[in-house]
Amino acid sequence: MLNVILVPIYTGVMLPGAYGQVVVIYAYFAIFNIFLAYGMETAFFRFYKDSENKKKVVSTSLLSILGSTMIFMIIGLLFKSSLSQFLEISIEYIGYVFWILALDALVIIPFAWLRANERPMRFAIIKLISVVLNLGLNFFFLILLPKLAIDNEGFLASIYKADYEILYILISNLASSAVTLLLMLRVYLRRPYVFDIDIWKRMIKYAMPVMIAGIAFTVNEVLDKILLEKILPVEIASEEVGKYGACVKLAVFMTLFITAFRMGIEPFFFSHSDTKNPQKAYAQITNYFVVLGSIILLAVVVFSDVLKVLFVRNEAYWEAMSVVPIILLAAFFLGIYHNLSVWYKVTDRTKFGAYISMIGAVLTIVVNLIFIPYFGYMASAVATLLAYGTMMLLSFYFGRMYYPIPYNFRKIIFYLVISILFSILSFYIFDRNLFVGISLLILFLGLVYKLEFENLKKLYVNR
Known part of the structure; x- marks a missing residue:
């Protein structure tokens, strides 16, 4: 629903050509999200249900996602310029894209844990906070800030830049993703960490076809x-x-x-x-x-x-x-x-x-x-x-x-x-x-x- 709420804001301040760039950037978001999740969410549900030691499943899943996300960030930041050219995403946007992807990846298992333990209220509250923050920041940067900056020569005028709508959209998303991770940190902090290699191998074996299916799904959804x-x-x-x-x-x-x-x-x-x-x-x-x-x-x-x-x-x-x-x-x-x-x-x-x-x-x-x-x-x-x-x-x-x-x-x-x-x-x-x-x-x-x-x-x- 956030996508629908944001459409009148985006289409109101951007012509189709500029909004088209946003659409393409978020298409790449969807594709990279699948690689960063690599089917672990579905594998988590499968093994969490049957495992006698659910804590091991949780900690192994968290460590797996944490490790893969760190590797992604290192590679992404080292080859930022090359990836920017390959994806045809401006270099000024690509860093924000990497950080948003990483933050979103780190909450995959915590949200899956809430679902598996049937805690819809907490799930909904955190999701709604993220949505409201993202929506609020978009409204501020794209609607309010341009009006306030005209009559203000101080701080507001200094942070406003004309034709920076795409950057403001990414900043809003980054802040929302960061706050979401902070709200889910207790899932990371309140448990003993054990990486069970046997569980991980079985989860990966189960997850790989799911990841391939996810890639194919995303191709259907955004490649057009x-x-x-x-x-x-x-x-x-x-x-x-x-x-x-x-x-x-x-x-x-x-x-x-x-x-x-x-x-x-x-x-x-x-x-x-x-x-x-x-x-x-x-x-x-x-x-x-x-x-x-x-x-x-x-x-x-x-x-x-x-x-x-x-x-x-x-x-x-x-x-x-x-x-x-x-x-x-x-x-x-x-x-x-x-x-x-x-x-x-x-x-x-x-x-x-x-x-x-x-x-x-x-x-x-x-x-x-x-x-x-x-x-x-x-x-x-x-x-x-x-x-x-x-x-x-x-x-x-x-x-x-x-x-x-x-x-x-x-x-x-x-x-x-x-x-x-x-x-x-x-x-x-x-x-x-x-x-x-x-x-x-x-x-x-x-x-x-x-x-x-x-x-x-x-x-x-x-x-």
């Missing part, structure tokens, strides 16, 4: 922005990336739902894998996920013109609004994939996750490389949809072979087809007519109520 920057003509590349990057952010309502759902459900998958008939619970969870996801898909599509005015206030960006339904559906397919992926996680077949994600990544790269010169960012949106849709279908296919789950296919397909059909009618056929869209949304909610009310009533009574 980097390829747009590199393939499109120089004079329009950053501007097109900026438009695309801003409008894609409207899909964050789906992404937020998926992320929150995944954070809660991943520990649940492991903790219930040894219970009696866990497949039934997994199937029911997926059914409710599709119901909620279908509602979010249609609602965001229906109100997309309202949302663009609220969050992407500069009309210079609106040209790329045509990608919103495609990216929303792609994110929805990714969420379904996360639910279907339970089979390879609880059976320790994480290599399948890597294979499936790599196929999605290849699709993303090939479609972008071939079609960006002809269709620009629309090719990137379709590539993302094809990648996630293919991954979803492949996970379902292999899951039936290795870990059958009794999904209610009739309902799942019904909700998917109706929500997609109504979205197409609202956005493309009736040209985002709000009256038509709201009517379709009400009709869809009525169908959901009729089909799910009794099930939800039983679930509530049983609890």
